């Protein structure tokens with residue numbers, strides 16, 4: 169932990185400033201990082217430990233047991249797949265579009281549910297002033313190893329429902345997390361409550377639309393069987409599923425979708441957008457994707473209209489919702505209505521231009537349902 173993090177951290181109990189206890193040890197490899205120590209509230213008696221370089225704000229008795237379990241399950245996934253990959257950059261900016269590196273420059277950013285820290289690294293490279301990335305589980309330790317010591321990166325173990333921050337972030341985002349929470353809406357509201365009155369937000373969640381097979385088949389299997397399996401067994405099972413999946417993505421889905429772009433008569437391939445998208449990755453990443461899907465104790469598939477309502481519930485005037493790969497929703501909002509309209513235009517232009525190469529069939533257009 170860098171002492172500069174104290175600028176934004178507060179006590180969970182009374183929202184007062186925290187101060188560092190005089191006794192601290194530093195990371196041998198990164199002397200600016202406080203490795204072990206204690207943060208004390210300046211008003212009440214509460215204190216928070218700094219352990220292995222990260223301040224810890226999760227109290228298992230105060231968070232939802234489901235969310236704690238979810239954090240522990242994902243920590244297993246990140247421990248087994250801690251690798252960083254250059255392709256995460258494109259994937260990230262696809263998820264959060266219309267946000268881009270230019271938009272992020274100089275901002276103080278909050279990431280809710282950071283996993284192994286792959287996005288914190290990208291944000292730091294994009295020139296943010298600071299990125300505060302939180303995760304509820306031991307994923308935060310993997311994140312620390314990957315990015316904790318980078319300048320401007322602050323990692324915090326915390327529950328999205330109980331964020332130890334002031335309301336002073338320029339931008340907050342969450343990718344692939346809220347749908348795994350016991351209460352996705354209150355997670356979104358909590359995240360929104362830390363954005364300053366002039367700020368903006370992005371969330372990406374699984375969509376209900378087009379995901380009938382995940383909801384009807386995979387969800388019950390995950391809930392009843394795979395999320396309860398020993399993780400080493402699940403790792404093997406995921407490998408068995410990932411192998412034909414890689415072959416199908418690379419040998420069928422990607423060529424099919426590329427061919428379809430040029431030949432109007434080719435019929436759509438179910439889930440083709442997503443499968444050809446993930447075909448860019450190799451076996452290890454697809455193994456991780458399968459493992460990740462099967463280990464999560466909870467996953468909600470969020471209907472578009474309900475997702476749009478989160479923004480209103482959390483006090484945002486309006487939002488720009490985009491269908492990503494025809495299986496998930498990405499939503500942007502900003503307190504600055506001019507910025508919001510500018511982003512709406514960008515999303516629409518990008519959608520129109522991506523269709524330029526294709527004949528605008530009705531099923532393609534349905535994914536571009538931009539108005540909330």
Ligand SMILES: C[S@@+](CC[C@H](N)C(=O)[O-])C[C@H]1O[C@@H](n2cnc3c(N)ncnc32)[C@H](O)[C@@H]1O
Pocket residue numbers: 235238239240242243280281282283284285286287302303304305307326327328329342343344345348349460
């Ligand atoms: C599917 S992973 C996505 C991680 C990261 N956003 C990424 O895309 O690499 C979901 C992450 O959210 C974290 N998470 C789930 N519920 C949380 C909560 N209530 N508070 C903080 N983190 C949470 C999990 O521990 C897990 O690391």
Ligand SMILES: [Zn+2]
Pocket residue numbers: 179180181182183184209210211212213214
């Ligand atoms: Zn306090």
